[in-house]
Amino acid sequence: MPNEKPHIVLCPNPERDEGLSFTMKTACLLKNAGLKVIICPVYTNKNQEELFSSFETIPLEKAVYGAGLLICLGGDGTILKAARAIMKRPVPMLGINLGHKGFMAELEPEQEALLLKAAMGEYSCIERMMIDVELIRDGKLIYSDTALNEAILCGTATTLKMRAYGDGSKITEYAGDGIIIATPTGSTAYSLSAGGSMVEPTAANILLTPICAHLITARPFVLAPDRNVKVISYGNKGKKIWLSVDGGELIPFYDGDELRIKRSDYTTVMAKVSDKSFYDIAFEKLGERE
Numbered sequence: 001m002p003n004e005k006p007h008i009v010l011c012p013n014p015e016r017d018e019g020l021s022f023t024m025k026t027a028c029l030l031k032n033a034g035l036k037v038i039i040c041p042v043y044t045n046k047n048q049e050e051l052f053s054s055f056e057t058i059p060l061e062k063a064v065y066g067a068g069l070l071i072c073l074g075g076d077g078t079i080l081k082a083a084r085a086i087m088k089r090p091v092p093m094l095g096i097n098l099g100h101k102g103f104m105a106e107l108e109p110e111q112e113a114l115l116l117k118a119a120m121g122e123y124s125c126i127e128r129m130m131i132d133v134e135l136i137r138d139g140k141l142i143y144s145d146t147a148l149n150e151a152i153l154c155g156t157a158t159t160l161k162m163r164a165y166g167d168g169s170k171i172t173e174y175a176g177d178g179i180i181i182a183t184p185t186g187s188t189a190y191s192l193s194a195g196g197s198m199v200e201p202t203a204a205n206i207l208l209t210p211i212c213a214h215l216i217t218a219r220p221f222v223l224a225p226d227r228n229v230k231v232i233s234y235g236n237k238g239k240k241i242w243l244s245v246d247g248g249e250l251i252p253f254y255d256g257d258e259l260r261i262k263r264s265d266y267t268t269v270m271a272k273v274s275d276k277s278f279y280d281i282a283f284e285k286l287g288e289r290e
Contacts, residue, residue, distance in 0.1 A: 006068025013074030075099020
């Protein structure tokens with residue numbers, strides 16, 4: 001018997017695709033091309049359950065088995081959530097921008113020809129590094145996660161004192177609104193807005209970017225990928241500090257806690273089908289060429 005053709009996984013964000021109209025249009029397009037399609041929402045709540053009642057859905061972690069491509073229908077947040085969900089079984093991901101900037105998305109909704117081309121397997125793979133994040137309190141692991149974009153320590157309208165170390169050596173120390181530890185993929189997100197460098201997504205680096213530092217000499221750092229980074233807060237006298245990983249839930253962070261960051265063994269694989277370079281996308285999404 002011939003091997004079964006790899007199926008396509010659609011990951012819609014109902015907040016971006018009202019009534020799932022674009023998702024259903026995409027599913028029909030792919031099915032008419034002879035492809036098997038599985039729909040796996042990455043964001044759901046009770047109010048959205050009726051949207052998915054007309055077809056069968058299965059958990060994303062199961063749907064990726066035997067998949068040839070995972071298509072995210074939404075914004076960058078949809079891609080980030082899906083990437084973390086499938087990192088143990090990476091499948092090439094293609095983003096279709098239904099959000100605002102959609103910097104990580106390869107295609108816009110009207111690019112049906114390129115979508116079909118990718119679904120047929122005509123794409124190249126771009127591997128992007130991820131970082132492992134650990135919160136240590138009193139020598140115990142309190143929280144762990146893996147990020148494609150960044151880990152952020154910040155307060156709420158308050159100035160914080162932070163120190164960052166690389167392999168045990170102090171890198172920087174300052175008072176400010178917080179710190180961002182980003183990947184090259186995350187370099188074009190919050191890190192860029194905070195004054196960090198723009199780094200090609202295929203690079204392998206760990207970026208440290210101060211948030212509104214109250215010191216003119218505080219600068220962002222681009223570190224080697226094998227650097228073990230540690231960040232601590234000190235002297236903050238009970239101020240509320242929060243840890244956020246890829247825009248997820250807010251985790252309380254206290255003086256004496258340690259945030260440990262290192263390059264992850266997991267990666268995210270993005271499918272590339274258009275002829276736009278990283279630089280083309282950067283100027284298109286973030287500004288205009290002269």
